[in-house]
Amino acid sequence: MGIFSRMSNMFKAKVNNALDEVENPIELLDQKIRDMEESLNKAKLSSAQILGNVHEIEKKMATAKRDSEDFDEKVKLAMSKGNEDLAKKALAKKLECDKTYDSLKTSYEDASKKAETLKAKLRELENEIEKTRTYRDEASARFNNAEASKKVNEILSNVDTGSNKINLDDIERKVQRKEALAEGLGDLREDNSLEKEFEKLKETDLDEELKKYKQN
Incomplete structure (x- = not known):
């Protein structure tokens, strides 16, 4: 299992454990993204060194x-001039350069494979960060x-409680x-009006009373 796979599993484990305790899981996701970005930056630095x-x-x-190639030309030149000793010296240098080249080639192939693998992992981590975002x-x-x-x-629940119900x-x-x-x-007011009308009928007619005085 590679370092990025272990890192991803570690993040997932932390998320699963913390989700049960955190009140706002979005804050946890924000922290996870920050951690992943920090890891990505460190990985990019390592990649830059390898590249x-x-x-x-x-x-x-x-x-x-x-x-x-230069010593090969010198070998040919020395041989053309009949100077075998000088040709041997140039040949020894050429073989030494060839040996160095072969050794460097092996190192180059190993380093190139590691660099390609690391770049692929970086792309995976970048994709993971983007998915998480x-x-x-x-x-x-x-x-x-x-x-x-x-x-x-909660508001509706409070409205539905017995203390707040409207009968x-x-x-x-x-x-x-x-x-x-x-x-x-209203009926009482009408009754009072009717009584007043009857009371008016009972009132003494002063004009009639005066007529009685005149007749006497």
Whole structure:
């Protein structure tokens, strides 16, 4: 198992353990993203060092190959001039350069494989971070909606409790009593008016009384 796989499993384990305790899981996701980004930056630094080493080996290989070709030309030149001793010395240098080149080539191939593997892991980690960011946004929306729904349900639950229930029958009875009282007061007012009219009939007609005095 590679370092990034272990790192990913470690993050998942931490998330699973912490989700049971944290009040706001979005904060945990934000922290996870920050941790992953920090790991990515460190991995990129290591990758840069490995890639730099690969380029350095490439330069040394090019130098060794160029030197080998140069000594090969010197061997040919010395042989053409009949100077075998000088040709042997040049050949020894050429073989030394070839040996150095072969050794560097092996190191280069190993370093290149490691660099390619590391770059692939970096892409995986970058994709994982992007997926986590996307999930974080989705989870945040769901979490906020759940919080809002929870508050609404709590409000509705309080409205439905016995202490807050509105008894429509009681209200209807109170309204009817108020209406009956108003009608009763109206009837009393009408009765009083009728009594007053009868009282007027009983009142003494002063003009008639004066006529009686005149007749006497």
